[in-house]
Amino acid sequence: xxxxxxxxxxxxxxGLCGAPRENDGVxxxxxxxxxxWVDHIKxxxxxTVLFNPLFExxxxxxDTRDYFKLDCRLGANEDFKRVCEALHAAGLRVILDGVFNxxxxxxxxxxxxxxxxxxxxxxxxxxxxxxxxxxxxxxFWYEAWEGHYELVKLNLQNPAVVGHQFDAIRxxxxxxxxxxxxxxxxxxxxxxxxxxxxxxxNQVKPDFVLLGETLHGDYNRWMNDNTCHAVTNYECYKxxxxxxxxxxxxxxxxxxxxxxGPEQWTLYKGKHLLSxxxxxxxxxxxxxxxxxxxxxxxxxxxFGMPGVPAVYYGSEWGIEGKKSQGxxxxxxxxDRPESSALTEFIAKLAAARKSSRALCYGSYRxxxxxxxxxxxxxxxxxxxVLVAVNAEGAPYTAHFDAGCGTAVDLITGQAHDFGGxxxxxxxxxxxxxxxx
Numbered sequence: 001x002x003x004x005x006x007x008x009x010x011x012x013x014x015g016l017c018g019a020p021r022e023n024d025g026v027x028x029x030x031x032x033x034x035x036x037w038v039d040h041i042k043x044x045x046x047x048t049v050l051f052n053p054l055f056e057x058x059x060x061x062x063d064t065r066d067y068f069k070l071d072c073r074l075g076a077n078e079d080f081k082r083v084c085e086a087l088h089a090a091g092l093r094v095i096l097d098g099v100f101n102x103x104x105x106x107x108x109x110x111x112x113x114x115x116x117x118x119x120x121x122x123x124x125x126x127x128x129x130x131x132x133x134x135x136x137x138x139x140f141w142y143e144a145w146e147g148h149y150e151l152v153k154l155n156l157q158n159p160a161v162v163g164h165q166f167d168a169i170r171x172x173x174x175x176x177x178x179x180x181x182x183x184x185x186x187x188x189x190x191x192x193x194x195x196x197x198x199x200x201x202n203q204v205k206p207d208f209v210l211l212g213e214t215l216h217g218d219y220n221r222w223m224n225d226n227t228c229h230a231v232t233n234y235e236c237y238k239x240x241x242x243x244x245x246x247x248x249x250x251x252x253x254x255x256x257x258x259x260x261g262p263e264q265w266t267l268y269k270g271k272h273l274l275s276x277x278x279x280x281x282x283x284x285x286x287x288x289x290x291x292x293x294x295x296x297x298x299x300x301x302x303f304g305m306p307g308v309p310a311v312y313y314g315s316e317w318g319i320e321g322k323k324s325q326g327x328x329x330x331x332x333x334x335d336r337p338e339s340s341a342l343t344e345f346i347a348k349l350a351a352a353r354k355s356s357r358a359l360c361y362g363s364y365r366x367x368x369x370x371x372x373x374x375x376x377x378x379x380x381x382x383x384x385v386l387v388a389v390n391a392e393g394a395p396y397t398a399h400f401d402a403g404c405g406t407a408v409d410l411i412t413g414q415a416h417d418f419g420g421x422x423x424x425x426x427x428x429x430x431x432x433x434x435x436x
Contacts, residue, residue, distance in 0.1 A: 002093070003180065003209045003229060004272045005360045007350045008310035009046035011037075012280040013054055014061050015331030016313055019073035022059055023106075029075035034083045037313075038090050040337035044316050045350025048093040050182055050211075052280055054080060060327070061097070062184060063104025063151055067168035077175060084176040093179040095211065096172060100165050100197075101188045102144070102151040105136070110152050114138055125161050127153055145185065156193045166200050173205050186212030186222050186231065194227035211274055223271060233273035233307055235259070240277055240301060241285060244294040244391055249374045252301060253366050256376065260306045260364035268306075269363070275307035277315065280331050284312075284321040292318075293427040296345055297389045300429030303349035304378070304387030306364050316343045352410035352431050358383040359410075359431065368398050373424065375400070384434040385410065390424035397421040407432035 013019075017030035031054070041049060053061025056069045070077050084094050103110065109122035117123075117139060118130055132141030134149050145151040154161050172178050181201075183189065189197075194212075201208045212228035216235070223231045236259065239252035259268045277285040277298055285298060295318065302309045314332070317340040321329040353359045362378030362385065369375075372392040378385045386407070390396045402418040409416055410431040416422065424430065 001207055001209065001229065001272075003048075003207075003211075003308060005354065006048045006093070006308055007046045007353065008048050008050050008095075008274065008308060009041045009044065010050045010052070010276075010279060010310050010312045012052040012061075012313070012331040013074060014052075014071065015280070015328070016334055017074060018333035019071070021328070023057060023065075023071070023073060025072060027072040027075065029079050031070065031074040031079050031083055035086055037337050038086050038092070040339070041087075042090050042092060043339070043347060044311065044343055045347040045354075046311065047091065047354075048095060048179070049087055050095045050097070050310065052097045052182075053099055053184075054096065058104035058106045058150065062099050062102075063106070064099055065104055065106040066108060067165065068171055081175055084178070088177060094176065095180040095182055095209065096176075096178050097184055098165075098169070098181040099184045100154070100156070100193075101185050102153045105150055105152060107152065113140075124158055125155055127155055145188070156190065162193070162196060166197075169200070170204055173208075179205070179207075180209030180211065183210060183212045183228065186228060187214045187217070189222075191221070191227060194222065198227055219268060219271075219273065223268075223273070230272050230274055230308065233259075233275050236273075236305070236307075237276060237282070240275075240298055241288050244298060245288075245290045247391065248371050249389070249391060250369060250371065253369045253374050253376070256305055256364055257366055262363060262365055271306075273307045274310055275302055275305060276310040276312065277302055278312050279310070280312070280327075282330070283323045284319060284330065285315055286318045287320040287322050293393065294391060295342060297391050297427055297429055299342075299346055299349060300387065300389050300431075301374070303346075303353050304359060304376070304385075304389075304429075304431060306362070306378070309350075309353070311346060316340075316346050318342050348411050349429075349431075356383065356385055356410060356431070356433065357381055358385040358433075359387075368400050372396070373398065386430075386432040386434065388422070388424055388428075388430040388432060390426060390428045393426045395426060396424045398424065402434065404435045407434045409433075 017033045056066040113120040127143035129141045143153040210228045212222045212231040214231040219231045239255045243252040317338045358378040358380040362380035365377045367375045375388045399421045407416045
């Protein structure tokens, strides 16, 4: 599937485009700002853009009012169609954020229940009890997402609700020619619902991908032949930064071996989880790393490990944002894209990954693992690549049986000789493609 070889560029559009925090009802064509980012996204090595919520909402996009209408703060459907046409013309695919577990209090059907109470034909679209109340004093109680009563949980066992959502997805394919969906809080969606969605996805467009947001637990519950194609790898996300801050690369090495290693019991061999260093919900990688020299090694592991790497807008040139400063700090408005040495390095990592079946599909095996260094092998169809990372501020010479004499670094194009040991420069990354 195309997704297995992709590099994702994630955008939180209400943030990047500078939309007001609350929906003011004023239409501004801010989404057209993305047209100025198309060349940059492609130059950074990505081939797929993941948009967080775009449709009419109360505030932050995850509190939907209308699945069929672009948020007025971003413009009109015709504006986003123009953006998608530009992205597709540049060879970039488009994934949208599907928020199907819950809606906002401004969702049209919920407003009808507020007005008509038990006489509303939409009362069964939600989990409502007219024997209770909430802090909003609507005169009835309703189930909310994790106790956040601004997010009204939908009754996904109601065929009318599911049909409404599937009609929306079909309209997104027809209008914007989207290539897949990220499923918000997929861990809240039942296997039955995900199975219906997968069957629908298989019909709506060839190779239409479903990417589920999952946090903990056995990801195979949500990622299999009947549900999502892939899920978010939050388990390894933590190790990708804390291994560097604690100078304990055993953490990420053991996490990857547990998920993808050669033993029969490992969890996700052959699966392509979404890997990331940051996103719209967590601290920017440039803020959470205690040593900025670790940015390159961290991105090196991200692009070398099994999975599909995602880069969050602005992080490719090292912008910062702390969660303690609130969501706005993680989802800032940016006037224009920028480039730096880090951006160029990430583009080289992306190109290296795309050139190698082993890096896209290969098995995983730890070869050298210390507190400050990790070398692991990716192997597929007779191709072997060693991903070598030195997190230390001093050179390191690794001695191991490479199984061959020489290799070529897919990042730099330079030849490498394994004779006498392999020296890794301080804070360095190499993708050594082994001679056959």
